[in-house]
Amino acid sequence: MSQTRLFGTDGVRGVANSELTPLLAFELGRAGATVLTSDIHRPKILIGRDTRISGTMLESALIAGIMSVGADALIAGVVPTPGVAYLTRYYKADAGVMISASHNSVEFNGIKFFDSNGYKLPDETEDRIQQLIESGEMPSPTGVEVGRSIYMKHAKDEYMSFLVSTLDVRLDGIKVVLDCANGASSEIAPQLFRSLGAEVYPFYFMPDGTDINKNCGSTHPERICELVREIGADVGLAFDGDADRLIACDERGVEIDGDHVLAVCGRMLKNEGRLKKNTIVGTVMSNMGLDIFADQNGLTLEKTGVGDRYVLEKMLEKDYTLGGEKSGHVIFREFNTTGDGMMSALQLLRAKVLAGQELSELAKDMKNLPQVLVNVEVENEKKDLYKTDPAILDEIRKAEEALTGHGRTLIRASGTEPLIRVMLEGDNVQEIDRYALAIARTVAKICNGHIKQ
Numbered sequence: 001m002s003q004t005r006l007f008g009t010d011g012v013r014g015v016a017n018s019e020l021t022p023l024l025a026f027e028l029g030r031a032g033a034t035v036l037t038s039d040i041h042r043p044k045i046l047i048g049r050d051t052r053i054s055g056t057m058l059e060s061a062l063i064a065g066i067m068s069v070g071a072d073a074l075i076a077g078v079v080p081t082p083g084v085a086y087l088t089r090y091y092k093a094d095a096g097v098m099i100s101a102s103h104n105s106v107e108f109n110g111i112k113f114f115d116s117n118g119y120k121l122p123d124e125t126e127d128r129i130q131q132l133i134e135s136g137e138m139p140s141p142t143g144v145e146v147g148r149s150i151y152m153k154h155a156k157d158e159y160m161s162f163l164v165s166t167l168d169v170r171l172d173g174i175k176v177v178l179d180c181a182n183g184a185s186s187e188i189a190p191q192l193f194r195s196l197g198a199e200v201y202p203f204y205f206m207p208d209g210t211d212i213n214k215n216c217g218s219t220h221p222e223r224i225c226e227l228v229r230e231i232g233a234d235v236g237l238a239f240d241g242d243a244d245r246l247i248a249c250d251e252r253g254v255e256i257d258g259d260h261v262l263a264v265c266g267r268m269l270k271n272e273g274r275l276k277k278n279t280i281v282g283t284v285m286s287n288m289g290l291d292i293f294a295d296q297n298g299l300t301l302e303k304t305g306v307g308d309r310y311v312l313e314k315m316l317e318k319d320y321t322l323g324g325e326k327s328g329h330v331i332f333r334e335f336n337t338t339g340d341g342m343m344s345a346l347q348l349l350r351a352k353v354l355a356g357q358e359l360s361e362l363a364k365d366m367k368n369l370p371q372v373l374v375n376v377e378v379e380n381e382k383k384d385l386y387k388t389d390p391a392i393l394d395e396i397r398k399a400e401e402a403l404t405g406h407g408r409t410l411i412r413a414s415g416t417e418p419l420i421r422v423m424l425e426g427d428n429v430q431e432i433d434r435y436a437l438a439i440a441r442t443v444a445k446i447c448n449g450h451i452k453q
Contacts (some may be wrong), residue, residue, distance in 0.1 A: 006133070007126040009307040009415025011112025013101055016054035016287075020109050022061035028095075029065020032113050033147075034139065035125065036095035038159040046091055046152070048084040049099035050074040050184040050242045053209035054109045054131050058099050062111065067147030076155035080184040080243030082340035083159040085118035090158055093286035100184065100242035103219045106210050106414070111233045118337040120309050127153030149310040160188055164195060166335045167346045169353045172197035175233040176349075179224045181217025182207035183241035189342055196346075201231055213240065218247040218328050218341070221255050229253035235349065235359055239341040244308075245328030246341035247410035248348060250359035259290045261344055263366035264359075265330070266322055267297050268351040272335070274321065275299075281314050283307075284410055287427055290305055293366040307415055308339045369407075370429045374422045374440040375414075383413035385447050386420055399424060407432060411439065419452065 001400050006012050012028060014020040037043030045066050049055040055078075061075040071094075076087055081098045088096030094116050101108035113121050113129075123130075132138060176198040180186040186205040193200045203223075204216040216223050217240050224236035228249050236249040248256040269275035279300040282290055286303060294301040302320070304310040306328040315323045315333050324330030329339030332347060352359055361399075376421075386392045392411075399409045407426025414421055422440045424432040440451050 005127075006130045007123070009309065010102065010120075011110045012099075013104070013108060013110035013416055015107050016052075016109040017056065020058065020111070022057055025058045025111060026059035026065040027133045028111050028129070029062040030069050030138050031129045032095065032097065033066045033069045033071040034132060035129050036113065036115065041092055043071040043072055043094040044091070045071050046074040046076055046084060046088045046093040046096045048079040048081070048087070048096070048098070048155075048184075050212065050369040051078055051182060051186065051207035051209060052101070052106050052212045052241070055099050060110055062097060064150055067149060069146050069147070070141040073146045073147060073149045075149055075151045075347055077151075078184055078187070079155055079159060080188070080340070080342070081112075082244050082336055082338050082343065083113050083155070083184075083188075085338045086159055086162055086336055087152070087155055088114050088116065089118045090162070091152065098242065102242050102416070103213055103217065103240040106212050106214070107440055114337075119312070120338065130264075156188055160192055160195075163192055163342055163346065166332075166343060167196065167350060169350050170197045171353065173199070174235065174349065174352075175199045175231065176201065177224060177227045177231055177233045177236040178202045178204040178205065178226070179216055179236070179238035181213050181239055181241050181244060182211045183213065183217065183239065184364065185239045185243035189237075189239065189243070192342060201233060203227060203229070217241065218245045221247045221249065221257075225249045225253040225255060235352070237345045240328070243341045246330065246348075247328045248345065248359070250363060252360055254360065256348070256359060256363050258324050258326045258330055259287050259368070260363045260366050261328075261330050261348055262322065262324050263290060263293045264351050264362050265332075265344075265347050266294075266299055268354065269322060270297070270362060271297060276319055276321045279318070279320050281311050281320050283311060283325050285326050285423065287326060287368045287371060288408070289366055289368045296365070306412060312338070322433065331349075369425050370428060370432060371423065371425045372429070372436040374433045374436045375442045375452040376420045376422065376440050376447065376449045377418060377452045378420055378443070378447040380418050382447040382449070383418070383420060386411050386413070386443055387395075391444050392439070392442050395439045399439060402431065402435060408453060409435070409439075420447070420449070432439065440448040
């Protein structure tokens with residue numbers, strides 16, 4: 001096994017045509033199809049992508065790899081990541097693949113696999129795919145045994161029908177501002193919310209292949225907040241490039257992040273007796289305000305490592321129905337197997353309709369403690385130095401001692417980018433800002449990196 005692992009926390013990612021090359025996509029298609037469908041004579045693998053310019057290049061290579069080992073490629077075109085998870089099940093495919101780098105900028109892309117049930121792959125299966133790429137021992141059928149490509153022209157419609165089927169209320173008269181991040185939700189989201197009766201104001205929904213996530217989407221929530229205030233809307237909904245995240249805002253243009261969505265929807269589901277074990281699954285990045293909200297509302301909050309795959313693992317292990325991340329990945333396991341930005345938006349609006357209240361009222365009981373996040377850009381091979389370097393550990397210790405009882409520190413390496421994230425939380429913004437910068441500067445110095453503005 002190679003010492004360098006291909007797969008990160010969310011598939012294989014890198015700069016398209018440099019790190020994530022068409023050749024690598026071809027090999028991933030070959031190996032993925034072989035590992036995921038080894039006992040099936042004529043397997044089917046569904047493929048979706050987001051709108052970035054490199055998507056069709058990688059899609060073509062991936063399809064060629066899949067067909068070269070005798071599998072059929074079902075081409076869904078531009079659909080959200082959760083759409084691939086659903087459509088893999090709907091079309092009874094043996095696996096699904098999404099080509100996307102999620103919230104990252106246009107030069108990046110990624111390839112992530114789903115099994116036949118729409119779940120992301122465990123580490124062991126990803127390692128088997130990598131081992132097969134490195135060994136090169138894959139079938140090469142000829143003649144009629146070579147795979148075919150089949151365009152699934154109704155894939156988007158089937159996914160949208162599924163989303164509509166998860167909602168038991170109408171959205172008539174609600175003014176909704178959408179920020180589609182020039183990504184995978186650009187076509188579906190405006191249609192979806194209009195079909196449910198909402199008055200829709202879409203923005204960033206005409207992608208040109210180069211503008212995905214560019215100063216828009218869930219990583220730039222200030223835009224949706226501004227637009228809601230300008231238009232006088234009831235709600236703003238911002239998705240990321242592959243539409244598995246939602247960051248919303250209320251009628252005042254105040255941000256509603258993933259923790260708030262968990263709070264509002266968790267309380268709604270608990271009141272209806274639909275929240276199993278009255279438990280929400282969050283992550284170590286969840287704001288302490290969610291802990292306080294859970295205590296006040298008879299909820300249990302369990303925490304995992306960062307990454308929606310770890311949230312889902314905990315949900316499956318203990319049969320929980322709701323979990324997610326502050327960044328906007330929220331999983332409603334009653335309906336889908338992965339985070340789904342549009343589904344999260346529908347459930348948030350369902351809570352509003354059922355309560356007959358503005359979103360600001362619904363969300364006010366969950367108050368974020370001040371949080372500071374400083375990203376330090378470092379080379380990938382230095383991402384773990386913060387765990388062992390004495391100077392960095394000393395700065396972390398000073399912060400932890402100062403914040404005991406009224407705050408916390410969390411230092412971690414990003415699973416998808418060459419970053420070390422320095423997060424501090426507490427009741428005094430100036431204090432946590434000072435300690436976060438001290439840690440970040442030390443990390444940058446020791447790792448030969450720089451603080452990312």
